[in-house]
Amino acid sequence: MKRRDFIKTTTALGIGLTLSSKAVFASESKKELLPKKQTRVAIIGGGFGGATTAKYIKMLNPKLDVVLIDQHDIFYSCPMSNHVIVGLSNIKEISFKYDILQKKYGVKFLKKEVENIDGVSKKVLFKDGFLTYDILVVSPGIGFKYDEAIGYTKDVAEVLPHAWKAGEQTLKLAKMLKELPKGGTVLLRVPKAPYRCPPGPYERSCLIAWYLKTYKPGSKILVIDENDDVTSKGKLFKAAFAELYKDILEYTPDVNVLNIDAKNRVIKTSKGDIKADLINFIPDQKANDSAFKFGLIPEGKLWAPVDSWTLESTLVKDVYVIGDSANRGSFGTVPHSGYIANSMGKVVAEAIVAKLNGKNPPRPFMMNTCYSMVSNEEAIWVATVYEYNDDKKLTVQVGKAGGVPEQRSKIDKENQYSWANSIWEDTFM
Known part of the structure; x- marks a missing residue:
């Protein structure tokens, strides 16, 4: 071969x-x-x-x-x-x-x-x-970039879990979400790019919004983004925000975090102070x-x-x-x-x-494929092919190879599970 x-x-x-x-x-x-x-x-x-x-x-x-x-x-x-x-x-x-x-x-x-x-x-x-x-x-x-100047430390990360390394923090955030009172407020902070898994925070925002809509009536999720726009699959995620979670999810881009009061669960930002019952603070990365x-x-x-x-x-x-x-x-x-x-x-x-x-x-030759759920029934995806470019001396995207779908779909939910099983098998089996 x-x-x-x-x-x-x-x-x-x-x-x-x-x-x-x-x-x-x-x-x-x-x-x-x-x-x-x-x-x-x-x-x-x-x-x-x-x-x-x-x-x-x-x-x-x-x-x-x-x-x-x-x-x-x-x-x-x-x-x-x-x-x-x-x-x-x-x-x-x-x-x-x-x-x-x-x-x-x-x-x-x-x-x-x-x-x-x-x-x-x-x-x-x-x-x-x-x-x-x-x-x-x-x-x-x-x-993770811990920053004592704004009050973000390793200890604070235990109180306001990022769950950006799967395992213990995943379970901690799941438990906190389950214990959220009906009518409560969730705050999710999207880190400044570059960070691990660009579409990840937006998928999580959608799934938490779905969870609130299904199990916590009267609750809402506030998504604040350090970037000036959605960093991946923007059109598709914003369509999900507007069409599926209009009264539940509020997305605000270009928000700089100035201070974190973990004890009182208040985030001071460039666009005002935000208090929430549950804060999922995903930090900037390195x-x-x-x-x-x-x-x-x-x-x-x-x-x-x-x-x-x-x-x-x-x-x-x-x-x-x-x-x-x-x-x-x-x-x-x-x-x-x-x-x-x-x-x-x-x-x-x-x-x-x-x-x-x-x-x-x-x-060098690489591929990237990523599926994201926007509800319990529908998903979206992005696929890209990369190859070494002799002029730039870098591995760059190959023309129009790959792409994104025109809209979310139920079939892509099933495809997501196949995608996940494929990479798990390719890595560990």
Whole structure:
């Protein structure tokens, strides 16, 4: 099978270190875990990017030693997590373990929290030891911009849950919504772009509006957006706002948050103070904290720069950064999304296997597809194809490939479930 056909088929289904000397010297006194006996690719982060990379490297070259590292042994999918919040699904339906990757493909899984990496001696450092590698892939997910100046801290995030990392916070927001009094007010804040899953906040707004309309008569949801307009599928979402939730959902763009009073549940904004019974505050975002700790992000920047062809870090040799923490400006115009992380996993898997075989990495090719529910019965979608452009030296959208539907539909609700099952299977099974 040709490379392009391989990727298309599966998609449808010199060191510049900023590491501290402490990290380098710390590895000298630690014990080695899983002593390396063959060429090894270590992967930090078991989400859509990391798990896909592990699976596809083993598919491309089963002889390579692939170790997937994550501090959790269960992954909770952000795609479809909005369904859990409003009771259309349960948390088990979006939960995945790494058993199949281990048994079917021979991926080794290490449940550990990474303390740091040593890019000089090629070691992943843990509290109780280290793991050596030949190639390292870092796919740690998204990070949040806490801002004490406006009163947004990690403690406040527990009181005003963002639920932008699926799992515990998903359940917390679902519980708070269920306990909302009839006639209550929900406030949802859309973060400033770029952020993980551009259509996600608007899907959640629609589903919460549907929930209020169905189970909490007299209630309403206020959606304040730091952006000057809906950032994805704008026409379709705004049609849903107006046609399905005219008296329930109030959308206001270009709203700057000035202060958060979590105790009294009041948000001070550039357009006035807003008090609500339940606040779903989705914060502005950046690369995951670990990417900063690993020395993969330049001082004063928020995302990890990578080579536009291979996705190798421009700061640390033989370390590749994929998923939400990678700097889109350095390699292309793709969004932060689970589907893109999955696509990036395939691109980097091919690049790594080619490199280890002494060959040139193939041309990058990615796809992004995303479905969004606007009620319990109807959904919308967007699909885009990306390919490397030699003139721009970036991965950019291919002409008119992909697109969006003209209107929401019931059939796309069913298609959404097929889409979700497809990416879950492609990543974890």
